[in-house]
Amino acid sequence: MNLMHEDLARARMAARQGEAQQLRAGSQLARARRLSRKAERAAQQARLALARAL
Known part of the structure; x- marks a missing residue:
């Protein structure tokens, strides 16, 4: 019985x-x-910043 428990x-x-x-x-x-x-949003913001700078 103990083994079963x-x-x-x-x-x-x-x-x-x-x-x-x-x-x-x-x-x-x-x-x-x-x-x-979060990484995708950061990459999108970086692309936007680059586009604005050009």
């Missing part, structure tokens, strides 16, 4: 670790998208 505890821990890993991956993806949008 240990197996269940291990399975729950593995499931929690998997969920945490997915959440981290999702957060990293969202951060990368935000940074990409």
Whole structure:
């Protein structure tokens, strides 16, 4: 009986670790998208500034 409880505890821990890993991956993806949008805006502003200077 004790082994069954240990197996269940291990399975729950593995499931929690998997969920945490997915959440981290999702957060990293969202951060990368935000940074990409910021970089695109900065590039657009640089192009606009260059066009004004010419």
